Amino acid sequence: MVILRRMKDLARQLSDAHAAVFAALGIDTAYSAVTRSNRPDLGEFQSNGALAAARATGRQPREIAEAAAARWSATGIAAPPTIAGPGFLNFTVTADALAARAEAIAADARAGATLVETPRTVIVDYGGPNVAKGMHVGHLRASIIGDSLKRLFRFRGDDVIGDAHFGDWGLQMGLLIVAVADAVGGLDAAGLEPFLAALTLADLEAMYPAAAARAKDDAAFRQRAREATAALQAGTEPHRKIWRALRDVSLATQKRDFAALGVDFDLWLGESDAEPYIREMIADLEQQGLLEDSEGARVVRVAEPGETRRKKLPDGSTIEIETPNPLIVVSSEGSSMYGTTDLATILQRARNNEPDLYLYVVDQRQAEHFEQVFRAAGRAGFAPREALEHIGFGTVNGADGKPFKTRAGGVLKLQDLIGQAEDAARARLRAAELGASFPPQEFEDVAHKVAIASIKFADLVNYRSTSYVFDLDRFTSFEGRSGPYLLYQAVRIKSLLAKAREQHAEPGPVSVEHAAERALVLVLDAFDGTLARAYDKRAPHLLAEHAYALAQQFSAFYENCPVLAERGAARASRLTLAGAVLAQLETSLGLLGIEIPERM
């Protein structure tokens, strides 16, 4: 196997050259970073290092900038920088450097992306469907963001394991077991077996909300559910048999929903799979003296000394209590709570996968829960606290700014949501007279890809911690910053390249002449830096923005720089650029979990 030394991006090349200049001048190279310019009228890249270095050393920024400019000798990459304002250095790269970079990207199977220096083992916990409920719009973000992060980390060279972590072991199971018992007339009723055999997800979706609602104000019913939960976890029959049936029905549907969404997992484990570790974990916590009795439960305290908050009691008085709250490991009923399984799952993962990093892609509202679990895991030595990260995200809201609901006020099932997006995609395609001549099966495939691209791009283009407003009309639009626009641009390039092949027009060496070509190569060049930042910040939206910027810049290039109308070297150069753009666009969208149809 040939090991290629990947070419550094232009910002990196300029930074290296600038660092050499700073080193020669005796200035700390920590200030030598060169980045894309925010003043394109003055240069393509800039360095603010002279200002920062001036502050640190007490020298004049202008003087440092002038000395650096005078020593600049990176021939071939850029001319010596110009100085502006109090000491900004502005760089304009040479056409040759751009051409070389474009060719390197075009020839690279990774479209110009480098790998992390030290690959790690990373486990990504995302999706998190609940066995008691079908997947709905609320599961969208966990699935889409988690899947994208998994792809991004894997692409950068890490060994990544995606785990769905089904919610199949808590009180929701106890509630369902009691509901089943009531439906058939008791746990030992003859009707149990046939009931379980005929069970569907629809039954489950009808039973669970009813049971959950009843538990709210029927204390006796709630107590029965808690007891049933404890019995299930203790391995009692027929609780276990019922649980198995419920889980099987739910899982089959959820796998289908994930498949429709184009989201996959390496491990399809759930909370129940942590069960074998719980007894041992509790003994370990006990032995370490971390477990305390508290109001009938057994807890691990995780607050540091002095971490307190005031709490109002029912009688109106306030008391000072520790924060975060202790993590409940054993409920007063003797059952496992979600904190118990989460903690045991860390132990399980540490044993089985030895991850360097654990990412939990879960709703931001659970931040405090994870803080408790992570602290407990750190204290118990299951995993270092720094290796555990909660990747929180905001909610999907309706037009009223509140979490998204259907017109009837219920939650929108994932399946229905995808169906609505497909309807919208079909209508858009027909309105644009796209795919009219396709075989029905291909038309449906295109509509599905457009629908998924609409949903995923609209979600991923927002920074994950902010909530966003769900607006299917906007998401499925072919205009502007949307998934369908990106598919359209990509397919248009495919069409162009196919036409070139028909004409036996071959790509060739790149020469960068037109301003639109310069701008395009600069966007291609920015890919690797964007990947690195998206990776560091666990922020796929940076990648979504890059894909959009690339498509948009290609459109400008396409408008200004005819490809097939040219002949010879110019045509060959532009074909290389077009090919590089398509490859990078496919890679970018692929990392977002978005598939591009062959034609549309």
Added chain:
RNA sequence: GCGCCUGUAGCUCAGUGGAUAGAGCACUGCCCUCCGGAGGCAGGGGUCGGGGGUUCGAAUCCCUCCGGGCGCGCCA
């Protein structure tokens, strides 16, 4: 009450110490004898919630006030 998140153009959102705050939608005006116009180019539109402070420099950091969302032990 305490804590976390959040407030940027009419709308949806980027930008978290650097120069003149950006993009999409919407709006106005141009551009199809030309590779897919679902496009491109240009323009109007912002006291970056208010006030104070730190800094050569603040949407970004600190303080304070106002608005919105969420969380605060036996649900997940």
